[in-house]
Amino acid sequence: MNLQLKIWRQQNAGSKGKMVDYSISGVESDMSFLEMLDVLNESLINKGEEPIAFDHDCREGICGSCSLMINGEPHGPDRLITACQLHMRKFKDGDTIVIEPFRAKAFPVIKDLIIDRTAFDRIHQAGGYISVNTSGNTVDANAIPIDKHKADEAMDAATCIGCGACVAACKNASAMLFTSAKVAQFALLPQGRVEATERVQNMVRQMDLEGFGNCTNTGACEVECPKGISLENIARMNREYLMATSKG
Amino acid sequence: MNVLDSKIPTGPLAEKWTKHKNEIDLVNPANKRNINVIIVGTGLAGASSAATLAELGYNVKTFCYQDSPRRAHSIAAQGGINASKNYQGDGDSDYRLFYDTIKGGDYRSREANVYRLAEVSGNIIDQCVAQGVPFAREYGGLLDNRSFGGVLVSRTFYAKGQTGQQLLLGAYGAMNRQIQRGKIKSYTRHEMLDLVLIDGKARGIIARDLVSGEIERHAAHAVVLATGGYGNVFYLSTMAMGCNVTAAWRAHRRGAFFANPCFTQIHPTCIPVSGDHQSKLTLMSESLRNDGRIWVPKRLEDAQNIREGKLKPTELKEEDRDYFLERRYPAFGNLVPRDVASRAAKERCDAGFGVNKTGEAVYLDFASAIERYGKEKALTSGIKNSDKNTITRLGEEIVAAKYGNLFQMYEKIVDENPYKTPMMIYPAVHYTMGGLWVDYNLQTTIPGCYSAGEANFSDHGANRLGASALMQGLADGYFVLPYTIGDYLSDDIQTGPISTDSPEFEAVENGINERIDRLMSGSGKHPVDYYHKKLGKIMWNKCGMSRNAEDLKSAIAEITALRKDFWENVKIPGSKEGMNTELEKAGRVADFLELGELFAKDALQRNESCGGHFREEYQTPEGEALRDDENYKYVAAWEYKGEPKNAVLHKEELIYENIEVKTRSYK
Numbered sequence: 039m040n041l042q043l044k045i046w047r048q049q050n051a052g053s054k055g056k057m058v059d060y061s062i063s064g065v066e067s068d069m070s071f072l073e074m075l076d077v078l079n080e081s082l083i084n085k086g087e088e089p090i091a092f093d094h095d096c097r098e099g100i101c102g103s104c105s106l107m108i109n110g111e112p113h114g115p116d117r118l119i120t121a122c123q124l125h126m127r128k129f130k131d132g133d134t135i136v137i138e139p140f141r142a143k144a145f146p147v148i149k150d151l152i153i154d155r156t157a158f159d160r161i162h163q164a165g166g167y168i169s170v171n172t173s174g175n176t177v178d179a180n181a182i183p184i185d186k187h188k189a190d191e192a193m194d195a196a197t198c199i200g201c202g203a204c205v206a207a208c209k210n211a212s213a214m215l216f217t218s219a220k221v222a223q224f225a226l227l228p229q230g231r232v233e234a235t236e237r238v239q240n241m242v243r244q245m246d247l248e249g250f251g252n253c254t255n256t257g258a259c260e261v262e263c264p265k266g267i268s269l270e271n272i273a274r275m276n277r278e279y280l281m282a283t284s285k286g
Numbered sequence: 287m288n289v290l291d292s293k294i295p296t297g298p299l300a301e302k303w304t305k306h307k308n309e310i311d312l313v314n315p316a317n318k319r320n321i322n323v324i325i326v327g328t329g330l331a332g333a334s335s336a337a338t339l340a341e342l343g344y345n346v347k348t349f350c351y352q353d354s355p356r357r358a359h360s361i362a363a364q365g366g367i368n369a370s371k372n373y374q375g376d377g378d379s380d381y382r383l384f385y386d387t388i389k390g391g392d393y394r395s396r397e398a399n400v401y402r403l404a405e406v407s408g409n410i411i412d413q414c415v416a417q418g419v420p421f422a423r424e425y426g427g428l429l430d431n432r433s434f435g436g437v438l439v440s441r442t443f444y445a446k447g448q449t450g451q452q453l454l455l456g457a458y459g460a461m462n463r464q465i466q467r468g469k470i471k472s473y474t475r476h477e478m479l480d481l482v483l484i485d486g487k488a489r490g491i492i493a494r495d496l497v498s499g500e501i502e503r504h505a506a507h508a509v510v511l512a513t514g515g516y517g518n519v520f521y522l523s524t525m526a527m528g529c530n531v532t533a534a535w536r537a538h539r540r541g542a543f544f545a546n547p548c549f550t551q552i553h554p555t556c557i558p559v560s561g562d563h564q565s566k567l568t569l570m571s572e573s574l575r576n577d578g579r580i581w582v583p584k585r586l587e588d589a590q591n592i593r594e595g596k597l598k599p600t601e602l603k604e605e606d607r608d609y610f611l612e613r614r615y616p617a618f619g620n621l622v623p624r625d626v627a628s629r630a631a632k633e634r635c636d637a638g639f640g641v642n643k644t645g646e647a648v649y650l651d652f653a654s655a656i657e658r659y660g661k662e663k664a665l666t667s668g669i670k671n672s673d674k675n676t677i678t679r680l681g682e683e684i685v686a687a688k689y690g691n692l693f694q695m696y697e698k699i700v701d702e703n704p705y706k707t708p709m710m711i712y713p714a715v716h717y718t719m720g721g722l723w724v725d726y727n728l729q730t731t732i733p734g735c736y737s738a739g740e741a742n743f744s745d746h747g748a749n750r751l752g753a754s755a756l757m758q759g760l761a762d763g764y765f766v767l768p769y770t771i772g773d774y775l776s777d778d779i780q781t782g783p784i785s786t787d788s789p790e791f792e793a794v795e796n797g798i799n800e801r802i803d804r805l806m807s808g809s810g811k812h813p814v815d816y817y818h819k820k821l822g823k824i825m826w827n828k829c830g831m832s833r834n835a836e837d838l839k840s841a842i843a844e845i846t847a848l849r850k851d852f853w854e855n856v857k858i859p860g861s862k863e864g865m866n867t868e869l870e871k872a873g874r875v876a877d878f879l880e881l882g883e884l885f886a887k888d889a890l891q892r893n894e895s896c897g898g899h900f901r902e903e904y905q906t907p908e909g910e911a912l913r914d915d916e917n918y919k920y921v922a923a924w925e926y927k928g929e930p931k932n933a934v935l936h937k938e939e940l941i942y943e944n945i946e947v948k949t950r951s952y953k
Contacts, residue, residue, distance in 0.1 A: 159355075172341060174413045183427030197446075
C-alpha cells in the first residue's frame with residue numbers, strides 16, 4: 039500500500055519543530071508500524087537525509103520505549119498494544135498517518151519523536167519500592183500467604199510498562215494512572231503495607247513537582263493504556279492518600 | 287601454568303561457597319564509602335548488583351543506553367525463574383537443580399559455579415517476595431509453580447507471562463531506593479564505548495552521552511559489565527533492537543578473554559519470519575510447552591496442501607499428525623530442552639513438512655489442553671454432562687488465565703486466533719551462553735573487571751535450560767558479585783579517588799574519537815542495517831542451528847570481507863554531535879563484525895556436537911548430537927591478538943567430580 043505520512047521533526051530540545059510530509063510506497067500489511075518507519079528511514083538515509091529518530095527497543099510491547107502519538111492516539115488506533123505491536127493491516131492504501139511524540143510539559147522532546155521521560159523514574163525513586171535490603175536475609179517466601187485475588191490484582195497493577203501513554207492521552211497530562219499503579223501494587227500486598235503512608239505521600243509529592251496535571255476522572259488514560267491498567271488504581275491511590283493525610 | 291585460573295575453592299561441592307565466603311577478604315563499612323564501582327547495564331544482573339553494592343556502602347555509577355534502567359531487555363523474559371524450593375514436594379533439591387543444569391548444558395559448564403547457583407536460587411525467591419514481586423499464587427495463598435523443559439520437577443516460579451518484567455521492576459525498585467539515598471548515580475542514554483586500564487587494572491570507562499554526543503570519562507576502582515548477550519550478531523533474534531556486544535567486546539580487546547562464543551541458544555518457539563522487512567523476532571514462552579503439543583502433518587502432501595492454503599490444520603485427523611517430539615523423546619515429550627526441540631523442528635521442516643508459506647514453521651497446538659482443562663473445570667464447577675461448547679469455553683478461559691498475554695501477542699502479530707487454530711512457530715536466536723570468561727569470583731582476565739548475567743559465560747554450558755537466565759542474573763547480582771568483589775576491593779582501601787585526568791584515559795578517549803571519525807567518514811554507499819542484515823544472513827545460514835567445517839570456513843572469509851566493506855563504505859548521515867541513532871548502531875555493528883568471525887572460528891575448532899552447537903559431521907545415526915568428551919571437555923577462552931583471526935585459544939579443562947558425565951538422553 040501507499041501512504042502519506044506527516045511526521046514531527048525537531049533537531050533537538052532547543053530548536054523549533056514542525057510537521058514534515060513524506061510519502062511511502064510498498065508497505066505490506068504484515069509489517070509492524072515501526073518496520074514501516076524503518077523502511078522510510080532507509081530511504082531517507084539513502085538520500086543522505088537524517089532518519090527519523092524514535093525510541094524503540096524490545097519491539098514486543100514490554101520495554102515501554104514506544105512513545106508515538108499516531109493519528110492523535112497514543113500507540114495508534116488498536117487497543118491494548120504498544121506502537122511496536124501495531125501492524126500495518128490496521129491501515130489501508132492511500133491513508134494519511136500523523137505521527138507525533140507523546141506531548142506533555144513533563145516530557146520534553148529530545149529529538150523528533152524521542153521524549154525525555156525521566157520524570158517517571160524520579161516518581162518511582164520517591165517510593166516505588168519496599169525498603170528491604172537485598173542481602174537475602176529475609177523470611178521464607180511461603181511464610182506470608184497472600185490471597186490469590188489480591189495477588190492477581192497487584193500483578194495487574196504491576197504490569198505497567200511506564201511508557202507514558204496515560205499522560206499523553208490525558209487532557210491535563212496527568213500521571214495519576216502511572217503513579218497509582220505502583221502505589222496500588224504495594225498497597226494490595228502485606229509486604230507493602232508497612233510503609234504505605236510514606237510511599238503514597240512521597241510519590242504524589244514528586245508527581246506534582248514534575249509538573250504533571252491533575253486527574254479529572256476522564257478515563258482516557260485507561261482506554262489508551264497498552265496494558266489495560268484500571269482506573270480503580272487511581273481510586274485506590276486517592277483513598278491511600280486521604281488515609282495518609284489524615285494520619286498526618 | 288595455565289593462564290586461566292578459575293579460582294574454584296577446595297573442599298566438598300556443597301561447602302565450597304560457604305567456605306569461600308568465610309575466607310575472602312572484606313572491606314569495612316567506612317572504607318566502602320571511599321570506593322567507587324561502575325556497573326554497565328541495568329538488567330537483572332546489573333540492577334541487582336548495583337542495588338546491593340550501594341546498600342553495602344560502595345558508591346555506584348550505573349550506565350544504560352535506554353532512557354530508563356527499567357527498559358533493559360530482562361524485562362522481556364516471559365516464562366519464569368527456577369529455584370530449588372521443593373514447594374511442590376516432588377523431590378527437588380539443590381543437587382537436582384545443579385544436576386539438571388549441568389546435564390542440560392551438555393556437560394560444558396563448571397560444577398562449582400552451577401552448584402552455587404542452585405544453592406542461592408531459593409533465596410532469590412525469598413528476596414523477591416520481600417520486595418513485593420507479585421508471583422503467581424494458588425488459592426491457599428502460597429506460591430504456584432510450573433514446569434519447564436529438560437527437567438522432571440515443577441520448580442519454576444512465575445508472574446503470568448511477564449516474570450522478567452516483574453523481577454526487573456523489583457531490582458529497579460531496589461536500585462531506585464539507592465538512587466534516592468544518593469548511593470547510586472544513574473546515567474541513562476549513555477553507552478560504554480571502551481574500558482580504561484591503569485597498571486593492568488580496570489579503572490574506568492569511556493562513555494558517550496547519546497543525547498549530547500559528548501564523550502565522557504568515568505573512573506572507578508572496579509568495573510562490572512552486565513551488558514547481556516550478543517544474539518543480535520544474527521540480526522534477527524528475540525533480543526531487543528539495541529542489545530549489543532560492544533561493552534564486552536571492548537573489554538575483550540583490552541585483555542578479557544571471550545569464552546565459548548559459538549554457544550548460542552536457538553529457542554524452538556518463536557513466531558516465524560514473515561518477510562524481508564522483519565526487524566526482530568518474538569518469542570512465545572517455553573511455558574507454552576507445558577500445555578501445547580508440537581506437530582507437523584505425517585504426510586508430505588498434507589503439508590503441501592496446508593502451505594497452499596487448501597487444507598486447514600484443524601481438519602487434519604489425529605492419526606495424520608506427527609507429534610514428533612513425543613515420538614522421538616517419549617520421556618520428556620514436548621518438554622525436551624530447547625536445543626533438542628529446535629533441531630527436531632528444523633529436521634522436520636528441512637524434510638518438507640513445514641506448515642507456513644516459507645515451509646519454516648511447525649504447529650504448537652492447544653486443542654487437547656483446552657479440552658482437558660475444560661473437562662476439569664466443568665467437574666469442579668459442578669456441571670455434569672457438559673456439552674463440547676461448554677467444555678471448550680471453560681477450557682479457553684483457563685488457558686487465557688495462564689497464557690492470555692502470549693496469545694494476545696501472537697494474535698496481534700500473526701492475525702490468527704490461537705485458541706481456534708494452532709500457533710505456528712519456528713526456532714529463533716534467543717540467548718548466548720558464551721560470553722566473557724570469568725573465574726569463580728566473576729572476575730574476567732582483567733583484574734578489576736567483572737562480568738555478571740548473560741554477559742559472562744559461566745553457568746549454562748552449551749545449552750541453557752528455560753527459566754535459568756533470570757535465576758543466574760539475580761544470583762550473580764544479589765548474592766555472588768557483592769561478596770566476591772570485596773575480595774578484590776579490599777586491596778583498594780588506600781588507593782583514594784582515581785583521576786580521569788591521566789594519560790591512560792586520554793589515550794583511550796583519543797582512540798574512541800578517532801574511531802567515531804572513521805565511522806563518520808565512510809564513502810556513504812550503504813546504511814548500517816544493510817551490513818547488519820548481511821552479517822545476520824551469514825551467521826544464520828552458516829553458524830546457526832547446524833554447522834559444518836566448510837560453511838564455517840566460508841563464513842569467516844565472508845565476514846572478513848564484509849567488515850572491510852563496512853569500514854570503507856558505511857553511510858552515516860548527520861554528525862557526531864548531538865543524538866545520532868545511526869552512529870550508535872554503526873559502532874555496535876562494527877563490533878558484531880569482529881565477534882561474528884570469532885564465533886565462526888570457535889565453532890570450527892570445536893569438532894564435536896554439544897548442546898546448541900551442532901556440527902553435522904558429529905552426530906549419531908539417529909541424528910542426535912555426538913559429544914567428544916575426550917578432546918573437547920573444555921571451555922574455549924579466546925585471547926585477542928589484533929584481529930579475530932589471530933585470536934589465541936586457551937583451554938580451561940572441565941573437571942567433573944560430583945556428577946557422572948553421560949550421554950544426554952531425553953528419550
